[in-house]
Amino acid sequence: MTTATATVLTTEAVLALAPDDASAKAARGLLAPAKWPTLGHDTAAAWGECQGSGSKPYQTQVDLSGPVFKCSCPSRKFPCKHGLALLLLRAQDTSRFTTPAEPPEWVRAWLEGRRERAEKQEQKQQKQQKQQDAVLVAASAPTASGDPAAAPIPDTTNARQDKRWQRIDAGLEELARWLADRVRRGLAVQTRESAGEWQTMAARMVDAQAGALAGWLNAAAAESDSAALLARLGRLQLLIEAVQRRATLDAGVLADVRATLGWPLDRDEVLARGEAVDDVWRVDGQIVEEREQRLVERRVWLSGRRSGRRALLLDFSHGTTGFETSWITGQARAGRLVFFPSATPLRALSVQREAVPDSSDGEAHVPAGWDDELDRAAAAMAAHAWLPLWPLRLAGATIRVVEDDVWACGDVHALPLNVPVEQVPTLLALAGGGLVDLHGEWDGRTLRLLTLRSNEGVWQIGRIEGGAR
Incomplete structure (x- = not known):
């Protein structure tokens, strides 16, 4: 039996993908080998069949380039407990997984479908770029009068x-x-x-x-x-x-x-007009919220190691569809982001990304002091008067509870925190009265805490049911 050479995520990295603590706990309960009559992997994917309560096992598969998950179970959570368990098993012992010459048909068909969609999207982008270049050439060509400025500009009125x-x-x-x-x-x-x-x-x-x-x-x-x-x-x-x-x-x-107004530019317009930034992007925090009519929103916050830029990846899915790409809080990936045009460019599209060696993950851009962070947030919200959220990274904070309110305190500043009530004891235990690093969403009044790091461990928010801004 040969061994797949794709990167194997650690147990901690897999658990960081869990939408909530309940999903992580449920995944741990599926690690018995008897529950998985089939386990396989290669350099592109991992797959398995997990025996549930029915007669037919659930078919679970993961595209390792993301990772991106798919499972035949009816769970509304993404990734589901079966997908998490599959990667946990792989993190524990890859020898349990066979490496056939070809994956099963149900895995192969899914991977080919993803590959074809990606190729079509790339071809579409290349075609659009050629069209844009042709328009620019035509606009700059001299007219009969020899004056390029007199060249007719294409009518873009819609x-x-x-x-x-x-x-x-x-x-x-x-x-x-x-x-x-x-x-x-x-x-x-x-x-x-x-x-x-x-x-x-x-x-x-x-x-x-x-x-x-x-x-x-x-x-x-x-x-x-x-x-x-x-x-x-x-x-x-x-x-x-x-x-x-x-x-x-x-x-x-x-x-x-x-x-x-609810009328943003579409993907093609962003790719044509937006600013492209190549960097090593670290995932500072993320949150998944279920809104009305089974609409699921995910916000992933990134920071550029070299540029220091902040970025928001905003994705939506419906029901059990899930998201095309998974992001792991704390990990870094080299890649290109294209920012939506804005007075304060923040939201972006990820158009290219590559894994970064684990040894380089700790080299993330050093957070600025609290004054600089708050000044940067104020400037962003002044330039974009309707900006709902801005990411804050605060180093060296202490967590205090004052009359049932939770505060992040620095040397000079203190910011009110928005955290789930049931999570406050856990946060206080992790902080232990010492200094912690925080990341969250600032709305100008309160900081919604997404990630807390201390010497005792890491806390991150999971999926929020019925979330509302």
Whole structure:
């Protein structure tokens, strides 16, 4: 029997992929060899059949280049306990896995399908790049007058976009009147009103093709603090005015306005217009939230080792579909990110990535001091007035509980933390009263803790059911 040469993840790295503690515990319960009548792997994938409660075993497979998981079980979690258990078994003892000349048909078909989709996507990107280059050449070619500046520029006006802007204009005009009426009547009165009026306006924003504003309105309706509510409404008014004068905005701000409305650039536009950055990207933290109608959102936060850039990979899946690519918190990968155009480029697409030797994982970009981190966040949120979250990396913090509130304290600053109540004892035990390093999502008011590192271990948040910003 030959031995596969693909990188074998450690037990700790596999468990870091678990969507929650319950999944990790369930995976550990599937490590008995008797539960796996079939185990195999090669340089591309690992696979196995796990005997469940039914007569037919679950077919579990992992593309090791991601890792990317697929399983025939009905679990809504991703990766499921079977996928985790398969990699845990491989981490413990690769000799349990056979290495046939060809994987089983159900594995081969899945891998070929993934490979074909990747090739088609690459061909599409190359074609788009050639078209863009042709447009640039045509635009710079001299005319009969010999003046390149007089060359005709291709008409990029899109009738469907114009129609959508018209609908948005009408919807925001109505929203402006409604907001003015809310403020005129007083915010204290507003917070005592039923949610029906807010829900009606939220539905109107969906009809106006500005669906993201429905979430803004629903969040405002649930806001109990008058000052915070006024701030939310102020940013909505600022957005209305930005849409009204969109012809004067630069490209980055206009892209932010569109994204805030729920109309971001599509993948092809980002690849054509976005800034590409090659670096070694470390996964600082990630969170998976299940929202309405079985929509699952994943946010993966990266930092560039050389550039110091911060990046957000935002992915969505539905039900049990799962995500194409898995990311392991704390690990690093060399690769290229293409950033969405923005006044504060943060969200990005991962278009190329490679594994980095384990020995280099600890060479991540050293976090700045707290003052620099907070100044950087303030500058980002000033440039992008509707930026919902910014990643903070805070070194040398202490965790304190004051009247049931949890705080991250530095030498000068103290920030309120948003953490699950049931996890507070675990965090305090890991911190042990000493200094810890934190990573989380800053919304301008509180820091939602995603990762804590101390001498005693690492804590990271798992999957959040029914999450809402």
